[in-house]
Amino acid sequence: MNPEEKHIISLEDISIGYHGYDELITQVNAGIRKGEMVALIGKNGSGKSTLLRTIAALKKPANGKVLIENRVNTTIPEQEFAKILSFVETGTTIVENLTVYELVSIGRHPYTNWWGRIKERDHNKILEAIGFVGMNNFSNVPVNRLSDGERQRVMIARALAQETKLLLLDEPTAFLDLPNKFEIINVLHRLKKSGKSVVFSTHDLETAFLFADKCWVIHENKIVHGGVEDLGIENVYGEIFKDSNIQFNEEEMKFIPNRVLKGEIYLHGNSESVLNWTKRAVIRLGYSINGNISSAYPEIKQESLAENNMWIVSFQGNTSKFTSLYDMTRHLTKIN
Amino acid sequence: MFGNSRYTFQLVFLFLLIIVLVILDIISGTVKISAHEIFSYFTGSGEITRSHLVILRDFRIPRVVTAIFAGAALSVSGLQMQTIFRNPLAGPYVLGISSGASLGAAVLVLGTGAIATGVLASWGLVIAAWIGAAMVMLLLLLVTLRIKNIMTILILGIMFSSGLSAIISIMQYFGTAAALKSFVIWSMGSLGDVTNSSLTVMVFTLIPGLIIALFTVKGLNAMMLGEEYASTVGVSVKTTRILVFISTSILAGTVTAFCGPIGFVGIAVPHITRFIIGKSDMRFLLPATVLCGIALMLISDLISQLPGSERILPLNAVTSLIGIPVVIWVVIRGRKSFQ
Numbered sequence: 031m032n033p034e035e036k037h038i039i040s041l042e043d044i045s046i047g048y049h050g051y052d053e054l055i056t057q058v059n060a061g062i063r064k065g066e067m068v069a070l071i072g073k074n075g076s077g078k079s080t081l082l083r084t085i086a087a088l089k090k091p092a093n094g095k096v097l098i099e100n101r102v103n104t105t106i107p108e109q110e111f112a113k114i115l116s117f118v119e120t121g122t123t124i125v126e127n128l129t130v131y132e133l134v135s136i137g138r139h140p141y142t143n144w145w146g147r148i149k150e151r152d153h154n155k156i157l158e159a160i161g162f163v164g165m166n167n168f169s170n171v172p173v174n175r176l177s178d179g180e181r182q183r184v185m186i187a188r189a190l191a192q193e194t195k196l197l198l199l200d201e202p203t204a205f206l207d208l209p210n211k212f213e214i215i216n217v218l219h220r221l222k223k224s225g226k227s228v229v230f231s232t233h234d235l236e237t238a239f240l241f242a243d244k245c246w247v248i249h250e251n252k253i254v255h256g257g258v259e260d261l262g263i264e265n266v267y268g269e270i271f272k273d274s275n276i277q278f279n280e281e282e283m284k285f286i287p288n289r290v291l292k293g294e295i296y297l298h299g300n301s302e303s304v305l306n307w308t309k310r311a312v313i314r315l316g317y318s319i320n321g322n323i324s325s326a327y328p329e330i331k332q333e334s335l336a337e338n339n340m341w342i343v344s345f346q347g348n349t350s351k352f353t354s355l356y357d358m359t360r361h362l363t364k365i366n
Numbered sequence: 367m368f369g370n371s372r373y374t375f376q377l378v379f380l381f382l383l384i385i386v387l388v389i390l391d392i393i394s395g396t397v398k399i400s401a402h403e404i405f406s407y408f409t410g411s412g413e414i415t416r417s418h419l420v421i422l423r424d425f426r427i428p429r430v431v432t433a434i435f436a437g438a439a440l441s442v443s444g445l446q447m448q449t450i451f452r453n454p455l456a457g458p459y460v461l462g463i464s465s466g467a468s469l470g471a472a473v474l475v476l477g478t479g480a481i482a483t484g485v486l487a488s489w490g491l492v493i494a495a496w497i498g499a500a501m502v503m504l505l506l507l508l509v510t511l512r513i514k515n516i517m518t519i520l521i522l523g524i525m526f527s528s529g530l531s532a533i534i535s536i537m538q539y540f541g542t543a544a545a546l547k548s549f550v551i552w553s554m555g556s557l558g559d560v561t562n563s564s565l566t567v568m569v570f571t572l573i574p575g576l577i578i579a580l581f582t583v584k585g586l587n588a589m590m591l592g593e594e595y596a597s598t599v600g601v602s603v604k605t606t607r608i609l610v611f612i613s614t615s616i617l618a619g620t621v622t623a624f625c626g627p628i629g630f631v632g633i634a635v636p637h638i639t640r641f642i643i644g645k646s647d648m649r650f651l652l653p654a655t656v657l658c659g660i661a662l663m664l665i666s667d668l669i670s671q672l673p674g675s676e677r678i679l680p681l682n683a684v685t686s687l688i689g690i691p692v693v694i695w696v697v698i699r700g701r702k703s704f705q
Binding site: 083086087088108109110111112113115116117119123125126127128132133136137139140142144145146188192 | 580581583584587588590591592594595597598599600601602640644645646647649
């Protein structure tokens with residue numbers, strides 16, 4: 031990508047916060063290029079939503095300005111702005127007896143007349159947006175009968191019906207169970223291919239790592255921004271939560287709780303899959319794996335024969351055999 | 367639009383129902399006028415006695431036209447208020463808009479002595495009621511800028527309403543006997559006190575109010591999702607609020623000025639309509655609400671005439687008895703959404 035390429039959104043010396051409180055973000059500069067997907071990451075209350083709302087012109091910054099295609103966002107007339115940028119808030123409002131089609135058609139408001147009349151072109155765009163989020167069969171279903179994840183997808187479809195170059199999503203996967211979360215992640219994946227510029231906030235690094243070209247990490251009132259992996263190399267992710275009870279595990283690319291190390295364990299066996307699960311179990315208990323055998327810490331020998339699994343724990347001359355990891359971990363907590 | 371044959375059928379049905387109710391309402395009354403004579407009156411041919419002609423021209427037809435406009439106006443103002451306050455229990459009567467209009471009317475009636483007739487006096491009454499209604503509406507809109515909680519707004523509306531009623535009571539205490547009598551009769555609500563000249567004033571003020579309401583449809587649709595969503599789809603929340611403010615003040619204020627405070631039509635009709643058509647999209651809801659409001663008002667008027675007797679019940683009592691069960695049903699059915 032040409033580094034000189036113009037930013038579609040640029041934050042210039044932006045400070046945001048609520049009147050009478052300390053600023054959430056102070057004098058920040060950042061930008062997004064056309065077609066980029068940016069993940070906005072930060073702790074709860076760090077100002078993710080407020081920043082998105084500031085970009086969406088729902089809130090004025092305390093200082094500085096947001097430029098959308100080189101124009102200050104709050105100076106663009108409402109209707110024109112709605113054709114450039116669409117916004118999906120976190121959580122959804124439940125309106126009774128409003129069908130998916132009717133809700134998505136609200137996204138056509140910038141294009142329809144005073145009554146909101148849906149013409150052929152609007153109709154096609156609505157169906158296209160509903161199809162994009164995989165809700166084709168739900169057009170005439172009232173939104174109050176949908177699950178949280180489905181409703182979130184419908185809200186995204188509403189934003190897509192707006193035909194904007196820019197899409198802001200505030201915590202699109204929050205409050206969703208795993209299957210629903212992956213439905214939304216699929217939608218994000220398709221969005222990335224569609225060439226829109228997307229900013230989504232998340233506290234879930236895994237989602238960010240899947241698709242984002244860039245991360246904006248809110249940390250100590252500043253935004254650290256850069257390529258997702260570049261920030262990883264600079265240990266930005268580990269830094270954000272440094273003071274809390276979790277740490278960033280680079281190997282697994284996720285946060286894990288800080289634990290007091292209980293000791294080491296020597297682990298060996300004949301089934302890779304069973305060994306992996308065994309490793310998880312002992313790490314959960316607070317052990318680290320040592321590649322060398324030693325009498326100073328326990329040895330676990332894993333043996334799989336046909337359908338049967340066996341774990342043999344040897345420590346200080348005692349040897350015990352177990353047929354499940356549950357029994358083995360109970361034993362480990364007792365001996366150490 | 368799309369797949370709305372069921373909706374079209376419902377509108378046609380409501381329309382036919384209204385025609386039947388209009389005929390019934392014209393026929394009913396203490397003086398018996400035959401259907402044949404009514405037909406003659408409208409076609410201008412055939413025979414009709416002079417006295418029956420006067421009854422039709424000066425009493426029954428103005429009353430039916432008043433019922434049609436009052437029903438439409440109160441229901442539409444209720445629908446707009448429920449949508450803009452995002453509150454299923456909002457309505458011009460419950461939130462004190464009608465009380466505001468009553469206060470305006472009370473200042474005029476109790477201050478000047480009696481409900482005067484004639485176009486000029488009608489305008490005076492209407493404007494006084496508008497000012498009263500607009501004051502309460504403005505107060506409510508200001509409150510909702512700060513407070514979003516449904517119950518809080520509702521309780522505030524009830525408090526405004528009670529406060530205004532208290533002021534009206536004090537004014538009644540000091541009013542003259544004649545003024546007091548006409549005010550008390552007015553406050554019972556009636557469609558029958560509207561003369562042809564004041565009806566003209568009423569119709570010419572309600573029609574602009576209803577037209578303004580049409581222009582709030584798109585904005586209110588977007589605001590169903592929340593005010594912030596509305597502004598991200600290019601709807602001006604401010605403009606919509608101002609239009610709703612003007613429209614509801616005109617609609618509820620005018621009806622209250624001419625017919626007295628008619629309770630529970632504004633709050634109940636939008637719910638009855640939603641139940642019948644099963645839609646929340648304002649483009650469908652508004653026209654259907656107009657028709658349901660007209661039908662309910664005509665039914666209330668018919669009941670208040672107590673067909674077969676010479677007595678007339680206060681209209682306000684009839685609409686309350688019809689509307690209150692609907693409100694109770696809404697509260698019980700939707701109690702989760704208030705928590």
